[in-house]
Amino acid sequence: MAAPSKLSGGLNAAVVIICAIVAVVLINQLSSSLFGRLDLTENNLNVLSDASKEAVAELEDLEVKLYISPDLPNSIPFGQTSRVVQHVPQRLLDKIAEYKSHSPSMVVTRVVDDVVEKAKLARIRPVTGTDATRTDAGGIKFDEYVIGATFHYQGHMEVIELALEPEFYEFEITKRLVTLKAKADNASGMAVELAAGAKAAENVAKCKSALEAAAPDDDGGGGIGFLNQEKTAATLAAYRAAVDSLNASCGSLSETTASVEALGDNANQLKRMAAMTGAIEESYKAFTDALGAQEPQAAMAALGQAQRVIAIADAVDAENIDLKNSPGRSKIGFVTNGLTFAPFPNSQPLVPRELEGALAQKNPILGQVLPQLKQIDSQVNEVLARINQGLFRSQGFDIVDIDLEQPIPTSVRSLVVFGPKGAFSDYQQYQLDQFVMGGGSLVVFVNAWDVEILNLTAKGDVADPRLTANTSNIGDLVAHYGIKPTGHMVMEPKQHDQLVLQEYGKRGGQLFPWQRRPSPSPMLPVLSDLDDSSPLVRAMTSVTLPFPTSLELSGAATPLVRTSEAAVTMNDQAFPLTPREQAARIAAQSGEGPLALVAVVSGELTSAFAGREAPTPATSGEEDAATAQPATPRLDAGSGRVLVVGSNLGLEPLSRASILDGFSLTSLTNDNMEYIQKFRQWRANFHNWNTRIGQLEHTLSGNLRFLTNVLDWSVQRDALAELRSKPFARRPLDKTESGTRTGYQLAAIAGGPLLFLLAGFVWWRLRRRRQGGLRA
Amino acid sequence: MRIKPIWAIAKRELGFYFNSPIAYVVITAFLLLCGAYLFIFGKGPDGQTFFDGDVASMRLLFEAIPVFFIFLVPAISMRLISEEKRSGTIELLVTMPITDTEIIVGKFLGGLVFIGIALVATLPLPILVGTLGELDLGAVVAGYIGLLLLGAAYLGLGLMTSVWTQNQIVAYLLGALLCAFFYFIGGMVESVWTGAQDTVAFLSFESHFTNIARGVIDTRDVVFYLSMTALALVISVQSLQSRNWK
Missing domain, CATH: 3.40.30 (Glutaredoxin)
Structure with missing residues (x-):
């Protein structure tokens, strides 16, 4: 056959190559739309669960x-x-x-x-x-x-x-899909509230738009505009000219306030929106009053009020979005009785505004103390709001405060009793028990010990370290279900985290923060014996539980987190808190582990009140007692879920009542100056709360995942708990000494090549032998 | 295409490598590099070495081998055809009852087995890691599958450049350049015209390998590597046939 010419050969080759490229493109296109994935990882980390x-x-x-x-x-x-x-x-x-x-x-x-x-x-x-x-x-x-x-x-x-973060895509996407489904399912049940919220947001937005349209901020530099007298005058003139249209848009907010206020009990967002629209009304009234004034200062006040209306309007919009999202959130009740940690800011003013002036006038010293007191109160509220939003709402949980003296709303699917320090009445325990018997989930974070290190006294001195056993009776209730907190503090001699201690120096009789010193503490055990079968902890490597108490289990209760065998316990308030003495005491004890620190029980449970008369709520009169019986029929057994964590994760109770302990308006109006001493104590209380959080802050981020897993589990979103932990499935190396590591490094560098050369040598010998055989 | 002549050529190539010190020198150097990288100087995205990172995983090595391969694979492929051309043995080869396609596939297969042996020789490393912690075997298997697919694609490109020239050094440099281009092309996405960004990203060997190295065998990645390898082989065959043009 004759060889092709360069031209025809080249053309032929070009056609073949082009066809091959087209085929490659088509095959890849087809495979992009019709594809399959095989995840070879052990826990299927990369494919959808x-x-x-x-x-x-x-x-x-x-x-x-x-x-x-x-x-x-x-x-x-x-x-x-x-x-x-x-x-x-x-x-x-x-x-x-x-x-x-x-x-x-x-x-x-x-x-x-x-x-x-x-x-x-x-x-x-x-x-x-x-x-x-x-x-x-x-x-x-x-x-x-x-x-x-x-x-x-x-x-x-x-x-x-x-x-x-691609590792979290599955969790983030599935969480949104679950939320969308819940929104669609639950929105019809909240139609009235959602409509009221939308209407209020619309009316407020109309007012905001009218204000913005009346005096548009052309240069975008609002702050500078205020300093510019000409611009201020022009803005005021624009507002005055548009006052009729402004009144039409902003003048009828009282109806809006009333409509959302009426539904405030059904949704906290509406309660807050009502307060905000009320504030807008007030500000708008102050705005129109100031607008009519001729004095320059009053006119400036009008601009300030207008800005305030606009700012509150934005907050109303945010509340409305929050309300719209609420049907997708799982309602979790945080019990507020028993001195628990309940992250809800107090919306009531500490001192009614109308009283403030009168009190300050009556007592000038009080006039100086009150603003500081209000500042502490507002800081407490700020922290609570941040925790509420950051820990819970942003994670998709709708948390509501539950007073166990009142009926528990049916929309609440789980109850959390977080770190109680106080006692629960019989009736309050009965409410919890019946909630569990009715199929609800009860989560208890036990707060058995108060550990105070480097706290300040009311006088501003550093207090001696103190260990106090708390006396909540919540353990008596959960013991009925098979999980009994012993009250003994568990310590891990080897696997523990550290407290970060803020130390103080003294200059001129005044304390000042000096240095932060990490101090390893057996009271912060790092626990790695986790139940692999539970989605709550399956994908976690370890959990750090500060100042935990052990749990005694019986019946169907199963441990989720356990200590090592070397763990020891103590039940002595005089137990030393200084590292050296503590280590000596622990060394003298023999290991008592493994001890359960987190446990769960579910399925058919017997009521703690079975065979007993149902208690009645605390009431002020006989008539109330007659009407305050629980609405649901008494259940002596039922299938609920109870989870007990032997630690409060370091979150000490924070509320107006816990910080401003003993605060009352009456005490302020007394002339005995006792409030000054109290004020110092309240200031120290808030400082000490921050100190204690600061000592454990580094453990909180890891424990946050555990906490959110617990909450997802409590509202039966087990799948999300597992998905959240999926990206964290770590496979840590065994602990090795430096010498061992060097051995591994040498083996890695030399082992492979030596083995390969040995195989090559064997191959060469075999080949030589074969060749020798052929020669013979 | 017949299997027998293809296998005969592949065996001849393997024999050339393993009956001389070449294979032992190259693979020993590769193993030294892998061991030292994994356990001593390799660092993950967080800047931590294997022991500092405290994770029983081969990811660190799997992310480095594709770069090592850029230098190793063209060294294997550079002589496959160019040496035959330089020494004139190609003429001897084509007088045999064997097609150009069979020659190319045979040579390719010989090189692929060489890469496979080099990869098998690294197995002591996952075994060592396995003694230090609980290794996810599935991810390791996926990683090796990915490396073999990537090695095949690199080899296809190297073979192609070997057909184009008689000079082995030129074939090596061209091959390494092509492999590096296709591996690092993903990093150039932002600097190309918006309309071509998706295509450029798709052509990146690295992004397809990253998927597999996570432990996922995605048919799209497998099809991509196989089709790129096949395309390189088709071009190689066509290039080899050009010697007949007058």
Whole structure:
């Protein structure tokens, strides 16, 4: 056969290569839409778990919108560092595609044009990059990037604001799908409240828009505008000219306030919205009054009031969003009786405003103390609000305060008794018991010991370290279900964390913070004996439980977290807290472990009040007693779930009552100056609360995952608890000495090559022998 | 395509490697590098070494071997055809009853077995890690599958450059350059035209390997590597046939 010419041969080759390229493209295209995944990891870490598949399959016609900046750089600034995001978009697309493969009706769209602006409207959080461009106005604008998603189902929406951590995609997405389902299921039951909230938010937004439209802030520099007299005069004139239209938009908020206030008992958000719209009304009235005044100072006050209305209007909008999200949240009740930790700010003012002036006038010293007292109260509220939002609401839990003297709302699916220090009455215990018998979940965090190290006295001196046993009787109740807190503090001689102690120096008779010193403490055991079969702790490596008490188990109760065999216990308030003495005492004891520190019991349980007469609530009169009987019929048995954690995770009770212990208006109005001494104590109380949190702060982040797992478990979202822990499945190395490590390093470097060369030598010998045989 | 001649060529190549010191020197150097990297100087994204990171995992090594392969695989492939061309034995080879496709596939198979042996020789490392902690065997198996697929794709590219030139050094440099290009192309995504970004990202050997190294065998990644390897082999065959053009 004749050889082809260069031209025909080249053409032929080009055609073949082009066809091959086309085939490769087509095959890859086809495989992108028809693909399968096989996760070879032991715990299927990289493919969707059954819970996620079920969650997405349940949502018919789910729509997912992806907002990913097309010009996302390889790394973006994140906090104080930067984060590599090179493969992050692909991982998000892959994960969404994996969900879609389990839900044929799911629609996925990717927003392409103006992605950052559209993402902001969808409440996705942009990340600011390092590159900047100069704006027309002469300013500098940093580049912004987004990577997030919104999920839409039956008119409800959930948002992943910033999807930078692929390891958590499954948890984050499934959590939103579960929430969407709950929203769709529960929204009809809250239709009236949701409509009232929406209406109130709409009316307030109308007022805000009218104020903004009446005097638009052209240069965007509000602060500077206030310093500019001409601009101030112009703004006031604009407001005066528009006063009729402003009255039309803002003048009728009293109806709005009344309508949301009427439903306030059904939803805390409406209660807060009512307070806010009331504040807007007040501010608006002050605004119109000041607007009519001629004095320049009064006119300035009008501008201030207008700004206040706008700021509160934003807060109302945020409350409305929170309300809209609430049907998707699982309601968890935090019991407020028994001196527990209950993260709810106190909405009542400490001292009624109308009394403040009178008190200060009557007693000038009180006039100086009151603002400081209010500051402590407001700081307490601020911390509580932050905990409420950061620990619970942002994690998708709707927590409500439960007074066990009142009937427990039926919407509450689980009750948490967090670190009680006080006693529960018979009736309060009965309420808890009947809740469990009715199928609810009860979670108890035991707070057996108060450990006070480097606390301050009322006089401002450093107090001696103190160990006090708490005396709550919650243990008596849970002991009926098979989990009895012994009250003995458990210590781990070897596996323990450290307290971070803030030490003080003294200068001129005044204490000042000097240094923070880590102090290893056996009272902070690090526990790694975790029950692998429980989603609560399955994927965790260890849990650190501060100042825990051991649990005695009986019946069907099973331990989830246990100590090592070397663990010891003590029940002595005089037990030393200084490290050296403590170590000596512990060394003299022999190991008592393994001891259970977290345990669970579920299934058919017998009531702690079976065969006993049902107690009645504390009442002020006989008539009340007759009407205050529990609404639900008495249950002597039932199937609920009880989880007991032998520690309060270091979260000491924080409330107005616990910090301002013994505060009353009457004591302030007395002339005996006793309140000054009390004030010093209250100030020390809040300082000491912060001190104790600071000593354990480093353990909180790890324990937060455990806490949220517990809460998910309590509202029967076990799957989420497991998914949350899935990315944390670590496989730690065995503890090795430095010499052993060197041995491993040598083995790694020399072992493989030596083995290979040995195999080569054997092969060479065999070959020689074979060749020798052939020669012979 | 017939298996017998293909296997004969593959065996001939393997024989060349293992009957001379080449294979032992190359693989020993590779093993020394792997052991030292995993246990001494390799650092993860958090800047921690194997012992500091305190995790029983082979990820650190699996993320490094693709880069080692950029230097190793072209060294295996560089002589596959170019040496035959330089010494003139290619003419002898084509007089045999064997097609160009069979030659290329045979050579490729020989190189692939060599890579497989090099990977098998690293097995003492996961065994060592397994004695230090509980190793996820599934992830290790997936990692090795990924490395073999990636090695095959690299080898295809190296073979292709070996067909293009008689000079082994040129073949090595071109091969290493091509492998590095396809591995690191993902990092260039942001600097290319928006419309081409998805394609560039898709062509990245690294992103496909990262998926597999996590322990997931995704058919898309497998298809990608196999199709890229096949494409390189098709181009190699066509390039080899060009010697017949007048």
